[in-house]
Amino acid sequence: MSATAAPIIVFDKVNKWYGDNFHVLRDIDLQVQQGERIVICGPSGSGKSTLIRCVNRLEEHQQGRLVVDGTELADDVKAIERVRKQVGMVFQQFNLFPHLTVLENLTLSPTWVGKMPKKDAEEKAMQQLKRVRIAEQANKYPLQLSGGQQQRVAIARALCLTPKIMLFDEPTSALDPEMIKEVLDVMVELANQGITMLCVTHEMGFAKAVANRVIFMDQGQIVEENNPHDFFDHPKSERTKDFLSKILGH
Amino acid sequence: MAAVFTPIAPRPAPIKTTGAAAWAKKNLFGNPLSTVATVVMIALALWLLPPLFQWAVVNAVVRPDADTCQAARGVGACWGVIVEKWRFIIFGRYPFDSQWRPELAVILLTGLLVVSCIRTFWKPWLAIVWIAVVPVFFWLMGGGFGLAHVPTDNWGGLPLTIMLATFGILFAFPLSILVALGRRSNMPAIRTLCVLYVELIRGVPLISVLFMASFLFPLFMPVGKSPDVLLRVLVGITLFAAAYLAEIVRGGLQAIPRGQVEAAATLGLSYWQTQRKIVLPQALALVVPGIMNSFIAIFKDTSLVTIVSLYELTGALGLALNSDANWRPFKIEGYIFIVLVYFVFCFAMSRYSLWVEKKLGASKNR
Numbered sequence: 210m211s212a213t214a215a216p217i218i219v220f221d222k223v224n225k226w227y228g229d230n231f232h233v234l235r236d237i238d239l240q241v242q243q244g245e246r247i248v249i250c251g252p253s254g255s256g257k258s259t260l261i262r263c264v265n266r267l268e269e270h271q272q273g274r275l276v277v278d279g280t281e282l283a284d285d286v287k288a289i290e291r292v293r294k295q296v297g298m299v300f301q302q303f304n305l306f307p308h309l310t311v312l313e314n315l316t317l318s319p320t321w322v323g324k325m326p327k328k329d330a331e332e333k334a335m336q337q338l339k340r341v342r343i344a345e346q347a348n349k350y351p352l353q354l355s356g357g358q359q360q361r362v363a364i365a366r367a368l369c370l371t372p373k374i375m376l377f378d379e380p381t382s383a384l385d386p387e388m389i390k391e392v393l394d395v396m397v398e399l400a401n402q403g404i405t406m407l408c409v410t411h412e413m414g415f416a417k418a419v420a421n422r423v424i425f426m427d428q429g430q431i432v433e434e435n436n437p438h439d440f441f442d443h444p445k446s447e448r449t450k451d452f453l454s455k456i457l458g459h
Numbered sequence: 460m461a462a463v464f465t466p467i468a469p470r471p472a473p474i475k476t477t478g479a480a481a482w483a484k485k486n487l488f489g490n491p492l493s494t495v496a497t498v499v500m501i502a503l504a505l506w507l508l509p510p511l512f513q514w515a516v517v518n519a520v521v522r523p524d525a526d527t528c529q530a531a532r533g534v535g536a537c538w539g540v541i542v543e544k545w546r547f548i549i550f551g552r553y554p555f556d557s558q559w560r561p562e563l564a565v566i567l568l569t570g571l572l573v574v575s576c577i578r579t580f581w582k583p584w585l586a587i588v589w590i591a592v593v594p595v596f597f598w599l600m601g602g603g604f605g606l607a608h609v610p611t612d613n614w615g616g617l618p619l620t621i622m623l624a625t626f627g628i629l630f631a632f633p634l635s636i637l638v639a640l641g642r643r644s645n646m647p648a649i650r651t652l653c654v655l656y657v658e659l660i661r662g663v664p665l666i667s668v669l670f671m672a673s674f675l676f677p678l679f680m681p682v683g684k685s686p687d688v689l690l691r692v693l694v695g696i697t698l699f700a701a702a703y704l705a706e707i708v709r710g711g712l713q714a715i716p717r718g719q720v721e722a723a724a725t726l727g728l729s730y731w732q733t734q735r736k737i738v739l740p741q742a743l744a745l746v747v748p749g750i751m752n753s754f755i756a757i758f759k760d761t762s763l764v765t766i767v768s769l770y771e772l773t774g775a776l777g778l779a780l781n782s783d784a785n786w787r788p789f790k791i792e793g794y795i796f797i798v799l800v801y802f803v804f805c806f807a808m809s810r811y812s813l814w815v816e817k818k819l820g821a822s823k824n825r
Contacts, residue, residue: 265724265725267721267724267725290727293724293725293726293727294727296725297725298722298725300718300721300722302716302718304716304718304719304721304722305722306719306722306723306737306741307741308740308741308744308819317726317728317736318726318727318728321728321732321736322726322727322728322732323727366726367725370726370727
């Protein structure tokens with residue numbers, strides 16, 4: 210992939226407020242190339258989740274331009290629909306649909322939004338479940354699975370859209386320590402398959418292993434961005450050093 | 460020194476836990492309070508049941524003979540009044556010789572209701588059957604196309620009760636869902652409209668809604684152009700029930716985490732797809748007891764239409780006995796009879812609700 214290709218996500222001076230006074234995103238400038246894997250970290254309340262939630266318009270920005278896969282996100286509903294077809298998302302709390310089986314969770318969007326025949330959708334779903342190594346649980350309900358399994362189902366569900374971009378919003382923060390690895394393993398595999406990833410996480414091992422770029426945010430601003438090697442070994446700003454010493458300190 | 464494992468042979472438990480005596484000891488005399496409660500209940504039963512049995516069975520008169528009933532008054536029940544008047548109680552003022560029509564109509568509608576409650580039959584053809592049965596119901600009741608015309612004033616008794624309850628529920632439930640969704644809408648106009656509707660309707664008694672539907676509404680219509688009283692009353696019941704149901708549904712909607720809607724949005728589902736496939740199935744499952752509560756209340760509230768001269772089951776009972784001096788004293792027996800009829804329907808609804816709850820709980824069972 211050439212570096213001159215048009216970036217798949219462009220934030221151009223994006224600003225967002227919650228209410229009148231909470232300025233959550235401040236002059237965000239960010240370009241993401243196709244196939245890039247970006248890890249976003251920062252203290253809580255720094256705007257990192259809001260940043261990635263703007264990409265599929267779960268949050269709307271109020272100033273600046275945000276272009277995803279050639280489509281500018283504004284109030285145009287059709288544009289939002291188009292972007293959401295290209296963007297898969299994985300949440301901290303999994304957000305699986307508890308009244309549907311694992312398989313139904315996966316086939317819901319392909320059959321209802323993609324108008325795919327049920328049989329094809331199920332076939333595709335099973336492929337994705339195999340990909341996250343959980344095919345044998347297809348007919349169970351989400352609450353019958355462990356947290357790690359549920360998160361892998363959530364990843365498979367997002368993959369059923371065949372998205373160009375995957376957003377991960379603290380995917381391992383709600384998991385028991387021993388389940389974090391099984392989810393990270395799946396994410397590493399995905400990363401190696403060349404999908405564009407934006408990942409909010411504090412798993413620095415994961416960042417070192419797969420990220421092209423690490424972004425550090427604080428108070429709604431991008432404080433520092435760099436390749437993982439330089440980010441962890443030679444952080445430029447004092448704020449970053451302080452943060453890293455806290456999360457890597459023990 | 461190696462430890463040696465010596466298995467212990469199984470022995471029976473020291474206290475017997477099965478059998479009637481063990482059950483009674485555990486459930487009836489388990490602790491002092493339970494023992495007292497049991498003794499009090501047995502005493503009450505011994506005190507109340509024998510005289511009731513005397514009145515209702517031993518001294519009862521089953522023959523439809525007013526003189527014998529008169530003689531037994533005070534010591535024995537007069538079930539003869541039901542034998543004599545059951546047609547009037549069940550079918551109201553409907554012409555006697557056409558009685559097979561409401562009979563058939565009520566069997567059709569009730570049968571269809573029962574079938575519709577069973578999930579196996581939730582297929583497209585069920586909707587077609589409904590579309591076919593409803594006109595047949597009104598044709599049988601009202602006449603036309605070869606059957607003698609019976610004006611709605613003369614419809615009465617159980618068919619009327621079932622009809623008002625069925626169509627009241629059938630129209631009120633979808634309306635309540637729309638109103639509940641509307642109250643949570645982002646659009647202020649829709650939200651305000653729904654809030655106004657709910658608050659206005661909840662602020663007045665059902666009787667006044669029925670009065671308005673029956674007497675006030677025609678005043679605003681051109682003479683002779685007013686829709687049938689039955690239709691007006693049905694609209695009144697529907698609007699009234701929907702306001703209450705809407706608040707129950709809204710309670711369920713509030714319990715659904717925002718993450719569910721966000722996940723649906725990221726999967727590309729539209730607003731209506733999200734509500735239909737994700738939010739409502741979960742929200743309604745949570746409020747099944749409340750919904751069924753309302754359904755049962757609607758079923759019994761239909762008795763209020765008596766005040767606008769529609770004689771459903773309760774009204775027909777009054778009509779049947781008040782119009783006949785010989786039988787007028789035996790209202791208690793008549794009321795016991797319709798209590799049983801109401802109970803059969805309401806109990807069936809309540810058991811069905813429990814069954815639905817159990818079914819829907821399946822996904823939550825680990």
